[in-house]
Amino acid sequence: MRSNTAQEHGRTDHGTLSLAAARHNTGVPFPHCQDVERGDLTPLHHGVLAWYREHARDLPWRRPDASAWAVLVSEVMLQQTPVVRVEPAWRAWMERWPTPAALAAAEPAEVLRAWDRLGYPRRALRLRECAATIAARHGGVVPEDEAELLALPGVGEYTAAAVRAFAYRRRAVVLDTNVRRVLGRVADGVALPPPSLGRAERERAAALVPEDAETSARWNVAVMELGALVCTARSPRCPECPVQGRCAWLAAGHPEDAHAGRRRTQGWHGTDRQARGRIMAALRDTEGALTQEELLTAAAGGAAPEALDDPARPARALTSLVTDGLAVEVEGGYRLP
DNA sequence: AATGCGGGGAC
DNA sequence: GTCCCAGCATT
Numbered sequence: 001m002r003s004n005t006a007q008e009h010g011r012t013d014h015g016t017l018s019l020a021a022a023r024h025n026t027g028v029p030f031p032h033c034q035d036v037e038r039g040d041l042t043p044l045h046h047g048v049l050a051w052y053r054e055h056a057r058d059l060p061w062r063r064p065d066a067s068a069w070a071v072l073v074s075e076v077m078l079q080q081t082p083v084v085r086v087e088p089a090w091r092a093w094m095e096r097w098p099t100p101a102a103l104a105a106a107e108p109a110e111v112l113r114a115w116d117r118l119g120y121p122r123r124a125l126r127l128r129e130c131a132a133t134i135a136a137r138h139g140g141v142v143p144e145d146e147a148e149l150l151a152l153p154g155v156g157e158y159t160a161a162a163v164r165a166f167a168y169r170r171r172a173v174v175l176d177t178n179v180r181r182v183l184g185r186v187a188d189g190v191a192l193p194p195p196s197l198g199r200a201e202r203e204r205a206a207a208l209v210p211e212d213a214e215t216s217a218r219w220n221v222a223v224m225e226l227g228a229l230v231c232t233a234r235s236p237r238c239p240e241c242p243v244q245g246r247c248a249w250l251a252a253g254h255p256e257d258a259h260a261g262r263r264r265t266q267g268w269h270g271t272d273r274q275a276r277g278r279i280m281a282a283l284r285d286t287e288g289a290l291t292q293e294e295l296l297t298a299a300a301g302g303a304a305p306e307a308l309d310d311p312a313r314p315a316r317a318l319t320s321l322v323t324d325g326l327a328v329e330v331e332g333g334y335r336l337p
Numbered sequence: 338a339a340t341g342c343g344g345g346g347a348c
Numbered sequence: 349g350t351c352c353c354a355g356c357a358t359t
Binding site for chain 2: 080081082084085117118119120121122123195196234235264266268272273274276277280320324
């Protein structure tokens, strides 16, 4: 398990920063004082960090006793699923499978049932594969190395950085949708970041991450939290923002999103994804197997598949679930793997 | 760079 | 109805 949670390392971002210290980040300005600031912190950093100390949510995976595995599980669940829906599922999950070895030994069907309606159930299978890899190749310890993290199923650039920062308190560039939005507004003066994450944006974010490892970890989570609670996508609460005085977007008068017309909105009703979701829900609620006819009817929302605008959709959804390993064909029908 | 992939809640 | 959410894998 992880021993370096260091949540209580704290206070490195507290207090006032002397200008002399700010200009000399190579030395130790006040070696006798533990509360002394690192030299690379700007008023922007102080504002966000102080705000976080006051307003951070008490989320279970942020507690100092949370294991690296607990952090990794939370990050995978939070990939496109809001915090309020993840929290209860995460608690039940961690109680049932506290370690990678425990999850690796679980039946995929039970994993998918526990995943319930978090969405994108392929993540549940990947997380189980991830657990198996950690158990088999990393001695049951979540790796700290970036390349090793990226090699894990379901772990991409964001999740690898998040585990390194939040579980291992390493300096990492955590760039999720919240951080991108906050930095885009404060620094670039745009309502929302561009659809794709580019090199320039990544380097700009990296330049803002404090040098000190523990402070960098707090900065990452603080900016993320600010984006989640104040600098929200829909109705930002600028009067409550600790850096409203230095926000380029606010100063410019909240200009509209330049990419507004270009963003594609993913439909839901009458889509393959809705049909897949209905099949998965039916399979989760069934111990054994369901017949193909029952599943195709479920995929059509209880109607006859032929009555749909796209009669092939139910069968296409079922086939794709089998391809993804989320359903398996057995005698007389299909069931969870 | 563009797509597909769940599901629910806010507006 | 639309939009958004601690993204990833694949093309």
